[in-house]
Amino acid sequence: MYSMNVQNRSKLNKLEQALPEGLLVDASWLERNGYSRALRSQYVSAGWLQCPTRSVFRRPRGKVSWEQVIISLQTLLGYSLSVGGRTALELQGYAHYVPQTQLKIHLYSDDKLPSWLLKLPLDQQLITHNRQRLISNATSIDTPLSLDSPSVEGSVLDGGFRITHWGQWKWPLVMSTPERAYIELLDALPQDETFHMADVIMEGLVNISPRRMQALLEKTKSIKVKRLFFFFADRHQHQWLTRIGRDHIDLGSGKRMLVRGGKLDPVYQITVPQDFIQGDDKRGL
Numbered sequence: 001m002y003s004m005n006v007q008n009r010s011k012l013n014k015l016e017q018a019l020p021e022g023l024l025v026d027a028s029w030l031e032r033n034g035y036s037r038a039l040r041s042q043y044v045s046a047g048w049l050q051c052p053t054r055s056v057f058r059r060p061r062g063k064v065s066w067e068q069v070i071i072s073l074q075t076l077l078g079y080s081l082s083v084g085g086r087t088a089l090e091l092q093g094y095a096h097y098v099p100q101t102q103l104k105i106h107l108y109s110d111d112k113l114p115s116w117l118l119k120l121p122l123d124q125q126l127i128t129h130n131r132q133r134l135i136s137n138a139t140s141i142d143t144p145l146s147l148d149s150p151s152v153e154g155s156v157l158d159g160g161f162r163i164t165h166w167g168q169w170k171w172p173l174v175m176s177t178p179e180r181a182y183i184e185l186l187d188a189l190p191q192d193e194t195f196h197m198a199d200v201i202m203e204g205l206v207n208i209s210p211r212r213m214q215a216l217l218e219k220t221k222s223i224k225v226k227r228l229f230f231f232f233a234d235r236h237q238h239q240w241l242t243r244i245g246r247d248h249i250d251l252g253s254g255k256r257m258l259v260r261g262g263k264l265d266p267v268y269q270i271t272v273p274q275d276f277i278q279g280d281d282k283r284g285l
Helices: 002-018 027-032 037-045 066-074 085-091 115-119 178-187 195-204 210-219 223-236 239-243
Strands: 024-026 050-053 056-058 081-083 104-109 125-130 155-157 161-166 171-176
Touching: 002 037, 024 027, 024 066, 027 037, 027 056, 037 056, 066 081, 066 104, 066 171, 081 085, 085 104, 085 171, 085 178, 115 125, 171 178, 178 195, 178 210, 178 223, 195 223, 210 239
Parallel strands: 081 171, 104 125
Antiparallel strands: 024 056, 050 056, 081 104, 155 161, 161 171
């Protein structure tokens, strides 16, 4: 009995080292690390582990936050995943006029995410997107992030991603750079985002990297997104726009009807809300 208690204490100590408080793992992760179903049940009964939804476990530490969920997926569980779109723009200060509390968290992944992700007791709604569908061959997060490996705050990775740090332990959290996040936002027009939102955010994109934007636009698969990008960029005429080589970006051919009852933009052949054409003195047409 004494030997068994020592063994159990040793396994619990090992779990405390491998699984930081608040982060989540699934039953498969625990099984691979030597924690049987019976042992998991014992830990839950004793309060050493919580089970926020079926087959998901965490060491107790307050409420489950969406940041803890994403960091767990990116590090402990090894998913190729990033925070993107409007969420990434908000977190980087490009949507300062919207409420500080994010209600929808946009996630972009190369992998099929686990079904339990959408069953977690979160205050926010997680919205998942296929990362490869929009931008081809632009992902360079090839290996899982490590909680222990140091990374510089704001480190930019190939493919339009950056690493930020979250929480008192400064855990790594991967999100889209503003350049990539804006492309992801445009992909949601007009069904899930508004022309006004895209226009105001473009107005604030004063200091983006034209080199990074150029590379991403060349790899963007959506003709709609590329035409929308230049439509909004022309309206605000930031200095970086002159450094974008349009000749290397395929804008396709033919008209694109984006807004029913809208008006056709004569330059990019897309229908947009009428108030974005009438009285427009920013385009320099």
